[in-house]
Amino acid sequence: MHRQSDPSSPDVIIGDAAQQNTTHRSWTLLGTVGSPSAAAVDPRGLVSLRRESASIDWWVGADDRWHLPSRSAGVRQRSVDGAPVVETIMRVPGGEVVHRAWAVAGGEDLPGGAVILELHNASSVPVAVAFAIRPFGPLGRVSVGRIDLHDTVVEVDGAPILHLSRQPSRLAVGSAELGDSLGVVLSGEAGPDWPAGGVRCGEGRASAALLFPLPHTATIRVVAPLAPLLPSSRRSRSTAVGAPTGAAIASLPGPDRVVAGWEALTRRAPRLELLERRAPEALAAARRSALLHAAGDEVLSWSEGPVSVFDACALVVALDQHGLGDEAARVLMTLDDRIGITGRFEGEERRVDAGAAWLHAIAHHVRCAADVVLARTLMGDIAKVAHRVHRDVMGARRTLATTGPQWVGSSAATRLHDLLWAAAGLRAAAEALRVADQPDAAAEIDSFLVHVESSCRDALAGPIGSTDAPAVLAALVETDTGVEDPEVGVELLGRLVGSVLEDHPDGVVWSPGRGDSVRLTVALGIARARLGDPDAVAALRWMLDIGEPMWAWPDHVHPRTGGGSAGEGHAPASTAAFLRLVRALTVLEGAGSLDVLPAVPADWLGRPVEVHALPTRHGRLSFAVRWHGARPAVLWELTPAPAGTGTDASGPVSLGFGGLDPDWSTTELRGEALLVAPMVGTEPQADPQTDLQAEAQADPAADGPASSGSGPFPAAATEGPEEGVSFG
Secondary structure (H helix, E strand, O other): OOOOOOOOOOOOOOOHHEEEOOOOOEEEEEEEEOOOEEEOOOOOOOOOOOOOOOOOEEEEOOOOOOOOOOOOOOOOEEEEHHEEEEEEEEEEEOEEEEEEEEEEOOOOOOOOEEEEEEEEEEEOOOEEEEEEEEEEEEEEOOOEEEEEEEEEEEEOEEEEEEEEEEOOOOEEEEEEOHHHHHHHHHHOOOOOOOOOEEEEEEOEOOOEEEEEOOOOOEEEEEEOOOOOOOOHHHHHHHHHOOOOOOHHHHHHOHHHHHHHHHHHOOOOOOEEOOOOOOOOHHHHHHHHHHHHHOOOOEEEEOOOEEHHHHHHHHHHHHHHHOOOOOHHHOOOOOOOOOOOOOOOOOOOOHHHHHHHHHHHHHHHHHHOOOOOOHHOHHHHHHHHHHHHHHHHOOOOOOOOOOOOOOOOOHHHHHHHHHHHHHHHHHHHHHHHHHHHHOHHHHHHHHHHHHHHHHHHHHHOOOOOOOOOOHHHHHHHHHOOOHHOHHHHOOHHHHHHHHHHHOOOOOOOEEEOOOOOEHHHHHHHHHHHOOOOHHHHHHHHHHHHHOOOOOOOOOOEOOOOOOOOEEOOOHHHEEEEEEEHHHHHHHEOOOOOOOEEEOOOHHHHOOOOOEEEEEOOOOOEEEEEEEEEEEEEEEEEEEEOOOOOOOOOOOOOEEEEOOOOOOOEEEEEOOOEEEEOOOOOOOOOOOOOHHHHHHHHHOOOOOOOOOOOOOOOOOOHHHHHHOOOOOOO
């Protein structure tokens, strides 16, 4: 708010937009997997429990002055080990003060869970700290009409916002009439007494600051309830819940326990060793964010409530691709509860892609998780939604005026988007119904599919405007149309990629009026990977650049600041997009094929990689790559999917390493081979660790990491399989 209103700031916004954050609309979610409630912490440590509520800021009084993280240059932030535990660190004279924020599950005193806030004085001198109640949030100004302090409980508009571990030593309050409480603190006029009757402001600009001394190495902790109690005027004695004592606050789980818990939750995900330097850390954080997005009864966005069915299904696909099938199944079942009697989703009656995406996600889940039970449980609604999708997209009068995602744009692009998703949804419905032992119902859906696919081919054969190309490309990629229908695969994909790159030569897709689109940029990257383009990695590197250090991606990105510019600041669809991009650069699935490492840039050559137990439509895949000079030695093992879990459970699977040796493939389920890597005019780039491994492989007696027996390859690889080598 300060920078967007400052004429001298590069972030200044002219006009009404200055009342909304459109330059740094970024935050990191804090929550638990057991509750849908979540808080948001912005890049400077401002914590907001809900969109319309006051926020909790923090200030530090040092020997020289008060330091405000929102305006200080010496602030950095990190996610602790990729978990939703956020540290914001501010430099002050004598050292640093560390602000930590994390969420814990509820207890007797905090039935809805809570966010714990800690301030730790890591400087060499004592400081004063303040927890400040602010009438602002990460989206802009909010209204705060009343602030009260009852012993150690701070209430805003009648509901508790903060539980203190002890009484503050000084207090400052503000309103539209009195001025901001910040001015009171900066002037040194904060006093020991809370005003009788609390703070009241008819203009919604009430503020307060609670000051505490913090000696060297000391820590102070406060608690913010995630699910607010009813305002005190509406509470009865029988329903009132007591405030936690200082001892109870101190006993709540600390950040180390919370980080360990999140690590345990994602330990079941497949092991991926990625070749980009920052990608492993980002992947761990994105998986945990995906679980956080899927917590509770439905997928929620922080600022707007339930996300669209279309976006929720993108998260389902990403969860399944990364081995988190239990959460994916729960989301699908929850979405099933939103299906109305007509077969449309409640609140999204004009979205053809809602039902189609749900059907597509169900079939994908059944394949990846071998979840026949879910297909049988939902078979009635699968058939009902499939019939509705067909009628809405192909009805004789087509009375439904459909809408699509905001980034689709023109009516022509919306029509293509709907057709592509309808075809994918009907294809998926027929597959799921066969798995559920409903061949007659599946055959009926197949008859619908013939007409939809014919309309798809006709529409795709016509001209596609350059402004529509990104949306059509995204629909092709996300529906796997090129996988299921080779006739519209490579040629069309190449044409659209070329069109998009003409308008967006840096590979980052601009969404007019909103900013750089995460979802469209990722779709372009996946399309380039399908074409075997080594520059597909540009999308991953862009995602890492904008996501670092928190690995929480917004819907749209401001091209100048790198912060969020529209939509959610930590968006479920963007988390899903990152996970799908990582998966696409690891392995691409076809109707009868697996293309491992389909697009390998030159600086990845010479580096080892391992992947274990990755779920695919053909079964669980493990593979490894080691290097013998300029030649990659590969080891693979594919455990086929159980019979009866999808159309891909039988028949040979062609497996290749397209980005390493496009001419090599095999149908063997297990083996190893020495390939011929593409040469780009120089020797493959290897880091010192890889050089040591290569030397140790050349000389088994040599010291180094390879001689320790780690990794799946023996000291010297051969052309054929070797007994005793496995991914167990």
